[in-house]
Amino acid sequence: MKPIPKYIALLLFIIGFYACAGTGWSPDGGPYDEEPPKFVRATPVPNAVNNTRKNVSIEFDEYINLENASEKVIISPPQREQPEVKTSGKRVVVKFIDSLMANTTYTIDFGDAIVDNNESNPLGQFSYAFSTGPEIDTMAVSGTVLNAENLEPIKGIQVGLHKNLNDTAFTKLPFDRISRTDSRGQFTIRGVAPGKYRIYALQDGNQNYMYDSKTETVAWSDSLIVPDMTPAVRFDTVWNEIDTTHIDTIFEVHYTRFLPDNIMLRAFKEESTMQYLAKSERPETKKFNLYFSAKADTLPTLRGLDFDEKQLIVEANLRNDSITYWVKDTTLCERDTLTIELKYLETDTLGQLVPTTDTLRMVNKIPRERRLAMKKEADEKAEKERKKKEKKGDTLAVQTPFLTINVDAPSELDINRNIVLSFEEPVEHIDTSAIHMQTMIDSVWQDTPFIFQADTIAPRRYIVLANWQPGQEYQLTIDSLGFKGIYGLYTDKVENKLKVKTVDQYGTLFLNITGAGPHAIVQLLNSSDAVVRQQPVKENNTCDFYFLQPGTKYYLRLFNDTNRNGKWDTGNYEEKRQAEEVFYFPKTWEMKANFEFEENWNLYAIPLDRQKPDEIKKQKPDETKKIKDRNKERAKKLGRT
Incomplete structure (x- = not known):
């Protein structure tokens, strides 16, 4: 039989190809790899002893x-010099640099870092261990680390155990066993021997596995940790592949439960007591700022070396760590540099406050030459615009400069609010007789009593208080020249009309609280986890919030105000003082007008790590790695389902 000529064979192939295409067939690369890597062997063998x-x-x-090995692979006990961890084909190779310690269990916890090369299918939680002694330690302890102030899970913080139960071990010795938290703040410390331990969490800035700086986040448990184990049973569910809403099989799985597995650590940074000048700046010609690293009992002493310091107005916050100096003399404002001598208390190397003197040159952000050029350019532009309007025959109005006054007085005023006046520069003089408050009675504006006072916290801020009546109309009038700024400008006339909202425009929340301390405070939060309002818990363990805005989502946080200063306070390790306790109510309220909510709140009904609503958590959990299951999708495309 003669062989088929090549051109006929080629023709038959082309015809066959298009015939297949006509029936919807297309080349397929075969099924996807959906199998995770499987462990084969290790050297030394897993759980080897006398290694x-x-x-x-x-x-x-x-x-x-290996994905994110530096973040996910945890080696315990902690190493002074980090081991080399790398892949080589089908192998993971770990090379220890430090000398191996005698009679010690070493664990290498890979988490979900190991994936296959083709489809990144994760092996899952994989760990390996060996011992340099005749026995291997197999127990484990686990728990969660949360931010003490807001119960946010803390990702990537070290959690370690100390066999040495002395308080100084945490500040003098590295951990005996170590782990690191995941995105949910959860941790597991493996390879733990029987005994008693202290447990700590540490955001270790210098990687020496001990607490030696107040800039490091820290947590500890007041109770000793005693590892234990017990037989346990769990039930694993397999769902029906065709109807995923139905269960196919339930397996009973026997396993060993390691305890404790619910350790809760509340982490915080201590308040810094290291006092030093952190920053100085002159952002504008009219003022300069000084920033200190910690609060102070007194203000620094300032002397002008090339000007009279009496030309300064001082504005400081309550902590005296942020201070603004306003330059009253406009001639001084135009100088590029003001030189000052600053005397203040600074922390020395022994931790003691000692007198310190600095000479500072407060330099204008924009040099005078550049400022003059910018002013000339602006004047020329204004003159050009003026001539253009004059040519058109437009009326030319003379613009009188006024002191800027910001009036926070909305047309619909909340019952529990007041009118706020604020200024962009210090006020030199106030004519209170120029301020008038009137209310509408029988269609006639009539004077009504009010109180005008300076804000005790914010500088250049003033409050207008009155006995606001629901549904009543008011008018605030401030005559021109009522306020005078330090640079000679006066305010223009102000007139604001407003109406106070009625009670039925609000919602109300009543709380019955169980488990609160004797001086607890409840904070009402918005969707950004920011405080809107706060109220102390009454002696009868109730707390009420009135005049809540309808259509607004609210959340609740409570803290036990142990020192009764009205604010949450951090802890101190040297004093063995934990941060003040914080709790969240695990529910959201969307307020309704003219509606009352009453809630019972047991602070300990739900574990701390499940209290904060997910929608206001900023630390979101990483997506759990799963097999991609792409073969089902492939089968559908090929019409095989």
């Missing part, structure tokens, strides 16, 4: 990668 090897090789059944 002296410093190199570990773990082999799998396919080529693998």
